[in-house]
Structures are given as structure tokens and as C-alpha cells.
Amino acid sequence: MEDYRLIADRIAADIAEGRLRPGDRLPPQRQFARRHAIAASTAARVYTELARRGLTVGEVGRGTFVRATPIAPGPWLSEPADPSAGRVELGMNRPGASPDHAALLARGLSGMLRADVLTAALWQVGARGTPEARAAASAGLARAGWTPDPAHTLFTAGARQAIAATVSALVPPGERLGVERFTYPPAAGIAARLGVTLVPLEMDEDGVRPDALRAAHQRTPLRAVYLQPTLHNPLTVTMPPHRREAVAATVRELDLPLIEDAVFSFLREDVPPLAALAPDHTVLVESLSKRISAGLTVGFAFTPPALTEQIATAVRSGAWTAAPYALAAATRWLADGTAATIAAAKREEAAARQRIARERLAGFTIRADERSDHLWWELPAPWRADTFLAAASRHGIALAPAAAFTTNPAHAPHAVRIALATPSHQVLDAALGTLAELARSRPEEARELE
Numbered sequence: 001m002e003d004y005r006l007i008a009d010r011i012a013a014d015i016a017e018g019r020l021r022p023g024d025r026l027p028p029q030r031q032f033a034r035r036h037a038i039a040a041s042t043a044a045r046v047y048t049e050l051a052r053r054g055l056t057v058g059e060v061g062r063g064t065f066v067r068a069t070p071i072a073p074g075p076w077l078s079e080p081a082d083p084s085a086g087r088v089e090l091g092m093n094r095p096g097a098s099p100d101h102a103a104l105l106a107r108g109l110s111g112m113l114r115a116d117v118l119t120a121a122l123w124q125v126g127a128r129g130t131p132e133a134r135a136a137a138s139a140g141l142a143r144a145g146w147t148p149d150p151a152h153t154l155f156t157a158g159a160r161q162a163i164a165a166t167v168s169a170l171v172p173p174g175e176r177l178g179v180e181r182f183t184y185p186p187a188a189g190i191a192a193r194l195g196v197t198l199v200p201l202e203m204d205e206d207g208v209r210p211d212a213l214r215a216a217h218q219r220t221p222l223r224a225v226y227l228q229p230t231l232h233n234p235l236t237v238t239m240p241p242h243r244r245e246a247v248a249a250t251v252r253e254l255d256l257p258l259i260e261d262a263v264f265s266f267l268r269e270d271v272p273p274l275a276a277l278a279p280d281h282t283v284l285v286e287s288l289s290k291r292i293s294a295g296l297t298v299g300f301a302f303t304p305p306a307l308t309e310q311i312a313t314a315v316r317s318g319a320w321t322a323a324p325y326a327l328a329a330a331t332r333w334l335a336d337g338t339a340a341t342i343a344a345a346k347r348e349e350a351a352a353r354q355r356i357a358r359e360r361l362a363g364f365t366i367r368a369d370e371r372s373d374h375l376w377w378e379l380p381a382p383w384r385a386d387t388f389l390a391a392a393s394r395h396g397i398a399l400a401p402a403a404a405f406t407t408n409p410a411h412a413p414h415a416v417r418i419a420l421a422t423p424s425h426q427v428l429d430a431a432l433g434t435l436a437e438l439a440r441s442r443p444e445e446a447r448e449l450e
Contacts, residue, residue, distance in 0.1 A: 007036060011046070017410060051064075088423050088427055089398050090397055090419050090428075092422070107338075108336055108338045111332065126312075127321055128154060130327075130331070132335070133153075136332075137153050137155075139335070141334070144271055156299040157298070159299045162285040162320070164320060165318055166259050167196060167224070168314045170259075176196070176223060180232070182406060185404050185405060187226055188407065227274070231372045239274075244272075251278050264290060264373065267372065281304065283302070284302040285300065286300040291343050354420065360436055361377065387443050397435065
């Protein structure tokens with residue numbers, strides 16, 4: 001007999017993904033039991049479990065309804081799991097600075113203890129930052145023969161703010177933004193809040209397809225396109241040179257602005273950005289939260305000359321500018337080599353964590369890059385993403401389902417993204433071992449593993 005909690009997990013997923021909406025009435029328990037081929041007593045336990053989770057409410061004489069209050073977001077959009085609560089965070093990459101790295105960062109800040117330097121660091125800065133910050137960003141974030149132009153460098157309070165400002169500047173409400181079929185969830189949320197319509201673009205093993213981009217634009221013009229060409233999140237795909245050239249040629253041909261999300265690019269410094277191939281059309285978005293530490297909220301928008309002032313205006317009007325002290329600290333760490341040292345260590349760390357994952361998840365259908373902080377796992381049948389997510393959660397492990405990365409969650413594959421960067425090696429190894437054991441069982445057997 002199927003466990004009532006697994007059935008409750010599926011109903012919970014229907015609510016979270018919008019197939020059941022606030023105010024919808026669930027069928028009477030006996031009808032629910034017949035529909036699911038379960039005993040009436042099991043149906044009653046399902047309804048009790050849904051109410052216990054706060055997903056439904058019963059009204060005497062009327063029935064059971066989906067609660068009108070919104071469901072809290074899943075771990076892929078919420079705050080990271082609290083280590084003190086015993087949960088393992090594999091849903092989000094939120095690593096802090098290690099003790100060794102913290103010591104490096106502290107040394108870099110020693111010069112800021114002078115009163116005059118500290119006073120300057122606390123003075124308000126605009127979207128263009130300071131000359132020192134622009135020079136440090138240009139030199140410190142250059143890669144593979146490409147160097148940002150300091151004259152067209154803007155600073156924000158993080159990559160999300162840089163994305164928000166750029167989308168706000170380039171795509172009016174009601175207009176269309178092209179995105180990869182699987183895309184970064186906060187970028188989709190930003191578009192929704194700005195009233196922008198997302199247009200999913202088909203991908204293959206090399207990334208977004210240029211013909212899909214062209215076809216979407218020809219059907220109804222796009223105002224811009226947002227892509228992650230290096231270590232794509234969640235698929236880990238890095239566009240090969242021929243695909244980069246084809247995509248760059250397409251945006252030039254269509255005269256279409258391109259927003260290039262490069263926050264994971266420090267893990268693949270051998271790859272030149274699309275901005276190097278289409279400099280007059282590409283706004284490259286960067287940040288230091290992955291490169292240095294999650295709490296360092298400094299982002300960058302490297303813009304084409306024709307778009308700099310338009311995006312700078314959006315940064316200012318949206319209050320998305322960088323905090324002056326954080327920008328001053330970032331400037332020092334970029335200029336003195338601290339950022340480069342930490343990034344090199346993180347490249348080695350990513351490779352070590354991928355080795356753990358390869359060993360623990362051997363035999364499963366995994367898509368990964370040995371230099372990536374995450375991987376994509378296509379779950380074995382009969383597991384569904386929602387039931388696997390729930391089973392992992394019962395073991396204290398937070399994951400991100402494929403549905404979190406799509407514009408149409410109902411058509412998402414049964415896959416999960418696993419973020420590898422946050423827990424210790426020992427905790428990561430144990431958590432992946434638990435997930436592998438779960439995946440080798442059947443959903444109805446998973447309870448016996450708890």
C-alpha cells in the first residue's frame with residue numbers, strides 16, 4: 001500500500017506548482033480514496049497530513065480547501081538551511097569564507113583602519129563607483145584575453161541587482177525577454193516583478209540554440225535575451241567556441257541586446273565571454289558573492305557605450321547601487337590580488353567536490369563539469385522530482401528541483417540540481433551517499449531507510 005505521506009507530497013507539489021490554487025476545493029475523502037485507489041482511512045491520513053503542513057483548511061459542512069495564504073518558497077528560493085537545525089544545504093551555493101581566506105581578507109582591509117580612508121569608504125557612491133573601483137574591476141575581472149572597459153563599468157549591490165537594473169532599462173513592462181529553457185530562478189522572479197514576459201528558448205548539449213533565438217524573435221520581437229553561457233545554472237553547460245560565435249553573430253544580426261550572466265565564470269577562466277564577441281550588444285553581469293564570499297554583495301554590469309547611461313539611470317532609480325564600504329573593500333581585494341588567490345583556491349575546491357560527487361553518484365545520469373559548483377541529476381524511474389525532494393527533506397537534505405528553473409513547472413523533467421559548495425567535504429560525502437541510497441530504492445521503500 002502506498003504511504004500516505006508520499007500521496008501528500010504529490011498534492012503538496014500540485015499546490016506549490018500552481019496546479020491546485022488557493023481556494024480550490026479538494027474532493028470529499030471517499031471520492032479522493034476511489035480516485036487514488038486507496039482506503040478511506042488512508043485518504044483521511046493524507047488530508048490530516050496536508051492540514052498539518054499548513055497547506056489546507058477544513059470548513060465544517062463545506063469541505064477541504066487549499067489555503068489562501070501563499071506557500072513558503074522552496075529551499076531553492078528561500079534562505080539557506082540553518083546548519084544548527086541539522087539540515088544539509090544542497091539547494092543553494094552559499095559558502096562563506098574559510099578561516100584561511102578570512103585571514104587574507106582581513107589583511108587586505110588593514111589599510112582601511114586609517115580615519116581618512118574609512119571616511120572615504122563610508123561616503124556615498126553612485127552607479128559608476130570610483131575611479132579606483134573601475135580600474136580594479138577592469139584588471140581583476142579580466143579573463144581569456146577580454147578586459148572590461150573601466151569607462152563603462154557600473155556597480156550594484158549584487159548580481160541580482162545588476163540583472164534587475166539591466167532588464168528594467170532594456171525591457172519595458174509587457175515586452176518579451178528571451179531566456180534559456182532552464183534559467184536562473186531569481187532572474188525569472190525579477191522579470192515577473194517588472195511585468196516582463198519570459199520567452200523560453202530551446203537548448204541542446206551546447207547551450208541555447210541560435211535558430212531558436214532567431215525564430216522566437218521573428219514570431220514576436222524580443223527586447224533582449226538573458227543567457228548563462230559559462231557553467232550554466234542548473235545544467236553546468238559551457239558553450240563551446242563555435243556556439244558562442246553563432247550566438248554572438250545572431251544577436252548582432254538581430255540587433256538584440258544580450259545580458260550575459262557570468263557569475264560562475266571565475267571557475268572557467270579559460271573561456272572568453274560573449275561580451276568579447278559581441279561587445280556592442282552585450283551587458284556582462286558579474287558579482288563577488290561566489291568568487292569571494294556569499295555575504296559580499298557587490299555586483300558589476302559591464303556595458304556597451306551606447307547603453308551605459310541608460311543602465312546607470314536604472315541602477316540609480318531602482319536603488320540598486322553598491323554599498324560604499326563593500327565597494328571599497330572589494331576594490332582593495334581585487335587590486336591587491338586577494339580576490340584572485342581566493343578564486344584559484346575555489347577552482348581547486350570545486351574540482352575536489354565534483355570528485356566526491358562522481359564517486360557517490362556513480363551509475364546515475366549526471367550532467368556535470370569538473371570545475372562547477374553544482375550538478376544536474378536526472379532521477380531514475382519511478383522517482384518523481386517532488387517525491388524525491390520530499391524524501392531528501394525528511395533526511396534533512398535541501399535540494400532544488402528542475403521545476404524551480406523552468407518557466408513552465410508543470411512540464412519540468414524529473415531532475416534535481418545539487419549545489420556542492422556549502423557543506424564540508426565530510427557532510428557532503430554523507431549527504432550524497434544518502435541520496436544515492438534513496439535513489440536506488442523505490443519511493444514506497446524510502447520510509448524504511450529513515
